[in-house]
Amino acid sequence: xxxxxxxxxxxxxxxxxxxxxxxxxxxxxxxxxxxxxxxxxxxxxxxxxxxxxxxxxxxxxxxxxxxxxxxxxxxxxxxxxxxxxxxxxxxxxxxxxxxxxxxxxxxxxxxxxxxxxxxxxxxxxxxxxxxxxxxxxxxxxxxxxxxxxxxxxxxxxxxxxxxxxxxxxxxxxxxxxxxxxxxxxxxxxxxxxxxxxxxxxxxxxxxxxxxxxxxxxxxxxxxxxxxxxxxxxxxxxxxxxxxxxxxxxxxxxxxxxxxxxxxxxxxxxxxxxxxxxxxxxxxxxxxxxxxxxxxxxxxxxxxxxxxxxxxxxxxxxxxxxxxxxxxxxxxxxxxxxxxxxxxxxxxxxxxxxxxxxxxxxxxxxxxxxxxxxxxxx
Amino acid sequence: xxxxxxxxxxxxxxxxxxxxxxxxxxxxxxxxxxxxxxxxxxxxxxxxxxxxxxxxxxxxxxxxxxxxxxxxxxxxxxxxxxxxxxxxxxxxxxxxxxxxxxxxxxxxxxxxxxxxxxxxxxxxxxxxxxxxxxxxxxxxxxxxxxxxxxxxxxxxxxxxxxxxxxxxxxxxxxxxxxxxxxxxxxxxxxxxxxxxxxxxxxxxxxxxxxxxxxxxxxxxxxxxxxxxxxxxxxxxxxxxxxxxxxxxxxxxxxxxxxxxxxxxxxxxxxxxxxxxxxxxxxxxxxxxxxxxxxxxxxxxxxxxxxxxxxxxxxxxxxxxxxxxxxxxxxxxxxxxxxxxxxxxxxxxxxxxxxxxxxxxxxxxxxxxxxxxxxxxx
Numbered sequence: 001x002x003x004x005x006x007x008x009x010x011x012x013x014x015x016x017x018x019x020x021x022x023x024x025x026x027x028x029x030x031x032x033x034x035x036x037x038x039x040x041x042x043x044x045x046x047x048x049x050x051x052x053x054x055x056x057x058x059x060x061x062x063x064x065x066x067x068x069x070x071x072x073x074x075x076x077x078x079x080x081x082x083x084x085x086x087x088x089x090x091x092x093x094x095x096x097x098x099x100x101x102x103x104x105x106x107x108x109x110x111x112x113x114x115x116x117x118x119x120x121x122x123x124x125x126x127x128x129x130x131x132x133x134x135x136x137x138x139x140x141x142x143x144x145x146x147x148x149x150x151x152x153x154x155x156x157x158x159x160x161x162x163x164x165x166x167x168x169x170x171x172x173x174x175x176x177x178x179x180x181x182x183x184x185x186x187x188x189x190x191x192x193x194x195x196x197x198x199x200x201x202x203x204x205x206x207x208x209x210x211x212x213x214x215x216x217x218x219x220x221x222x223x224x225x226x227x228x229x230x231x232x233x234x235x236x237x238x239x240x241x242x243x244x245x246x247x248x249x250x251x252x253x254x255x256x257x258x259x260x261x262x263x264x265x266x267x268x269x270x271x272x273x274x275x276x277x278x279x280x281x282x283x284x285x286x287x288x289x290x291x292x293x294x295x296x297x298x299x300x301x302x303x304x305x306x307x308x309x310x311x312x313x314x315x316x317x318x319x320x321x322x323x324x325x326x327x328x329x330x331x332x333x334x335x336x337x338x339x340x341x342x343x344x345x346x347x348x349x350x351x352x353x354x355x356x357x358x359x360x361x362x363x364x365x366x367x368x369x370x371x372x373x374x375x376x377x
Numbered sequence: 378x379x380x381x382x383x384x385x386x387x388x389x390x391x392x393x394x395x396x397x398x399x400x401x402x403x404x405x406x407x408x409x410x411x412x413x414x415x416x417x418x419x420x421x422x423x424x425x426x427x428x429x430x431x432x433x434x435x436x437x438x439x440x441x442x443x444x445x446x447x448x449x450x451x452x453x454x455x456x457x458x459x460x461x462x463x464x465x466x467x468x469x470x471x472x473x474x475x476x477x478x479x480x481x482x483x484x485x486x487x488x489x490x491x492x493x494x495x496x497x498x499x500x501x502x503x504x505x506x507x508x509x510x511x512x513x514x515x516x517x518x519x520x521x522x523x524x525x526x527x528x529x530x531x532x533x534x535x536x537x538x539x540x541x542x543x544x545x546x547x548x549x550x551x552x553x554x555x556x557x558x559x560x561x562x563x564x565x566x567x568x569x570x571x572x573x574x575x576x577x578x579x580x581x582x583x584x585x586x587x588x589x590x591x592x593x594x595x596x597x598x599x600x601x602x603x604x605x606x607x608x609x610x611x612x613x614x615x616x617x618x619x620x621x622x623x624x625x626x627x628x629x630x631x632x633x634x635x636x637x638x639x640x641x642x643x644x645x646x647x648x649x650x651x652x653x654x655x656x657x658x659x660x661x662x663x664x665x666x667x668x669x670x671x672x673x674x675x676x677x678x679x680x681x682x683x684x685x686x687x688x689x690x691x692x693x694x695x696x697x698x699x700x701x702x703x704x705x706x707x708x709x710x711x712x713x714x715x716x717x718x719x720x721x722x723x724x725x726x727x728x729x730x731x732x733x734x735x736x737x738x739x740x741x742x743x744x745x746x747x748x749x750x751x752x753x754x
Binding site: 286297305 | 671
């Protein structure tokens with residue numbers, strides 16, 4: 001099979017004069033070195049972690065697109081505060097796409113066994129028609145899997161698995177999760193049910209609550225109800241959860257969770273001292289669906305922490321053995337525990353059309369976009 | 378020497394109907410068991426950690442006192458929010474005073490060697506004329522020491538020592554400290570200078586800056602200046618500090634410190650990824666001089682944490698060997714590295730007079746109160 005001489009790759013750049021620009025750049029088709037393989041990317045999801053790199057702190061409500069097909073260009077202004085926060089990336093062409101899957105179309109001499117195989121990939125630059133990688137980075141998928149099955153076999157599966165791993169590592173026995181009806185949240189429910197871990201799901205509507213109840217979730221609390229704090233405290237008390245993962249990041253939700261944990265501890269004789277409950281209570285902010293400031297009321301004693309949480313940092317902390325164990329489970333349970341649903345499949349050019357951006361950037365439950373770089377543009 | 382039949386102990390109670398009441402309660406003089414000693418308390422400091430137990434979330438700007446001497450009673454209203462936060466202590470008589478020093482006046486049969494000795498003590502209930510303790514809890518002071526020298530030989534000395542200990546334990550190489558001109562802050566400067574640890578001192582006035590410069594502090598930044606963030610970023614960059622201890626707790630100071638750490642990291646090639654700087658940046662809130670909400674802007678990547686910090690929890694974490702090592706150093710350097718200055722020496726009854734409370738509760742630099750329970754009332 002002969003390959004084209006160039007391929008297209010999505011690029012995001014913040015200019016010194018305060019503008020975000022995204023485009024498709026033509027790159028020379030590479031030839032694999034001895035230990036490398038060339039993968040034709042056939043499916044790559046748009047995750048919140050990708051959107052952070054794509055748009056950063058730009059004013060996306062003012063984004064506009066020009067051109068069509070390979071010539072599509074997306075532009076958005078960046079505020080003074082946005083420029084300050086993104087200082088370190090100004091002027092740099094950033095490639096995007098944390099994970100994807102596709103077919104191996106060229107191999108180096110030490111990687112011939114992978115020729116023609118369908119593989120999952122992680123490591124950036126996946127929003128492109130092709131990607132050259134070390135053979136060791138490929139996760140070969142099963143014979144019945146499709147590229148769509150394997151497109152998101154790293155970020156969400158390993159993030160959800162890592163939440164349970166972190167719970168055990170840091171001495172907690174149950175979990176709280178926000179934005180719990182998301183793809184990731186549903187996956188976490190399947191893992192926790194399989195592993196017998198109690199999980200308190202925080203959702204924002206009755207429809208989301210029903211979705212999780214229908215899949216067997218025992219603890220679901222709706223933050224849109226007046227009884228939210230009482231419901232959350234009851235659920236935290238019943239499960240004994242002292243660790244939470246919050247996808248929203250902003251506002252008072254992290255603080256409310258700590259308050260509920262403190263109120264739950266106060267119901268347990270001996271769990272309380274004059275400086276508050278004794279057991280460490282932790283909320284990790286792993287996303288930023290709400291970009292407003294995080295407000296902490298601090299009415300929960302002294303044994304608490306709030307912090308950022310990023311998958312690569314956690315994987316580095318737990319080491320290769322734990323990462324390999326989690327990865328093997330993902331392939332084993334790819335179309336069950338770790339299955340993903342996609343609402344839309346789009347081309348690279350579609351992903352730069354401002355009206356399409358507005359849809360996937362709304363980050364609504366149920367709206368999950370997949371890019372297929374092989375779709376005609 | 379014959380002992381009185383009763384002694385006075387300070388008590389703090391929050392009633393179910395929303396009032397804080399503090400008074401001196403008469404207690405029966407105890408007789409030491411075989412391994413116990415009775416100490417006549419001669420000096421006990423008012424630390425911020427004691428004030429938390431004394432007043433909690435009461436409205437101290439509306440406090441009033443009645444009576445004199447042993448009959449003095451202090452009252453203050455408690456807001457609905459305050460009652461919510463203090464729920465776990467409502468209706469309980471709390472005794473106060475984390476540390477103190479005094480003379481051993483009665484001993485059990487296994488503790489006769491301590492008779493007549495001047496000792497330092499930690500463990501609560503020190504705002505009293507006498508305190509019965511296990512002999513093992515006494516830290517015998519040196520022959521040249523006074524009760525005043527040894528009154529505060531635990532909380533501040535071990536807190537300051539633990540900050541350096543935590544820095545090493547958690548893989549940091551330099552420190553940031555707020556309210557840095559406090560007694561504790563001056564102590565931390567002496568420790569860091571002796572140990573060759575770089576320390577960024579954050580103060581709130583030129584007078585405080587001068588005080589620390591005069592004692593040899595190299596990095597002092599004044600948060601009242603317009604150049605504060607630039608000055609702080611420079612100091613953090615020069616020292617490489619990624620751990621801070623914040624005594625204020627509320628407002629934006631913790632967030633500003635993380636922003637400065639992030640801006641400093643952005644100056645260092647290789648320290649930065651698209652998800653922010655890679656090295657974990659931590660701020661521990663060990664006090665609450667500012668009881669307003671803590672605001673986090675989160676413009677500092679994903680490798681950061683903010684949390685409560687409490688000395689007993691940290692000592693439990695590092696274990697007995699480290700605690701003993703820190704304690705031995707305190708006695709060795711009690712009147713040098715770990716020396717305390719007091720602005721006022723007051724009686725137990727004085728400590729319940731609202732106009733005196735207003736003075737020590739203002740928590741101003743240079744105002745440090747010592748209670749001498751033996752002063753006539």
